[in-house]
Amino acid sequence: MTAPELVPPRYRRGPHSRTHIEKWSWLFMRASGAVLIVLVMTHLFVNLMTGDGISAIDFAFVAGKWANPLWQWWDVTMLVLAMIHGSNGMRVLINDYARTGWLRKTLKTALAAAFSLVVVLGSLVIFTFDPCPTDASPTDLNPDVCASILNASEAS
Amino acid sequence: MWLAHRTTGVAIFFFLLVHVTDTALVRVSPDAYNQVIGLYKNPLMGLVESGLVAAITFHALNGLRVISVDVWKWANKHQTALAWVVWAIWIVAMAGFLPRHLGHVFGGE
Numbered sequence: 203m204t205a206p207e208l209v210p211p212r213y214r215r216g217p218h219s220r221t222h223i224e225k226w227s228w229l230f231m232r233a234s235g236a237v238l239i240v241l242v243m244t245h246l247f248v249n250l251m252t253g254d255g256i257s258a259i260d261f262a263f264v265a266g267k268w269a270n271p272l273w274q275w276w277d278v279t280m281l282v283l284a285m286i287h288g289s290n291g292m293r294v295l296i297n298d299y300a301r302t303g304w305l306r307k308t309l310k311t312a313l314a315a316a317f318s319l320v321v322v323l324g325s326l327v328i329f330t331f332d333p334c335p336t337d338a339s340p341t342d343l344n345p346d347v348c349a350s351i352l353n354a355s356e357a358s
Numbered sequence: 359m360w361l362a363h364r365t366t367g368v369a370i371f372f373f374l375l376v377h378v379t380d381t382a383l384v385r386v387s388p389d390a391y392n393q394v395i396g397l398y399k400n401p402l403m404g405l406v407e408s409g410l411v412a413a414i415t416f417h418a419l420n421g422l423r424v425i426s427v428d429v430w431k432w433a434n435k436h437q438t439a440l441a442w443v444v445w446a447i448w449i450v451a452m453a454g455f456l457p458r459h460l461g462h463v464f465g466g467e
Contacts, residue, residue: 251458257462
């Protein structure tokens with residue numbers, strides 16, 4: 203009697219990677235995850251727990267927040283990190299569950315499109331935001347933000 | 359825990375797509391944004407938001423457990439106990455958040 207020959211498990215679907223992409227992915231998920239905990243938990247706390255929480259969120263609230271560059275950079279950092287973290291997570295799930303090459307390719311193309319669209323749209327909105335559009339009803343606007351913009355333009 | 363981490367991750371990802379799109383309405387008009395954000399203030403959406411915050415908080419806490427298990431020998435040895443710690447902190451966080459948020463959503467205004 204001889205022992206049955208052991209065949210090493212074969213998980214690999216493609217050729218060896220030379221870029222160590224999965225190692226960098228693993229490291230990125232942990233590093234960005236730690237940063238996102240701080241960014242997202244603060245975001246949730248400030249918007250939902252302080253003051254009147256969700257009842258207070260409207261256009262004027264957003265205008266008040268983005269009048270401060272700190273919150274603009276806060277939100278854009280959160281947007282980009284969360285989108286890379288989330289899309290990379292979805293990439294892992296596609297690799298795990300989509301069983302044909304065609305399906306993996308289609309889903310990853312859709313994922314890349316959604317990623318680019320949301321990151322570009324979100325960044326543009328944060329940095330081209332107009333807190334006081336002239337055609338809007340004044341009751342919808344943030345009076346403090348619009349008054350300080352008016353003062354600044356009169357002073358110059 | 360592994361499956362819950364994946365499930366909450368997918369849910370958060372799709373909400374993120376929706377949330378960036380609804381916030382983008384501030385660039386359309388104040389009125390458009392206020393109308394859509396008004397939908398988030400009805401009781402049904404208040405429950406969905408509560409589930410979402412619960413999912414994010416779980417994903418965050420379990421993520422910390424995953425990191426500590428990877429880099430810290432002691433945590434690796436006690437990872438099952440740490441799973442219970444995750445649930446304990448999660449319950450405390452939800453006990454702090456839910457009354458306040460549901461109060462805002464159901465408490466009139």
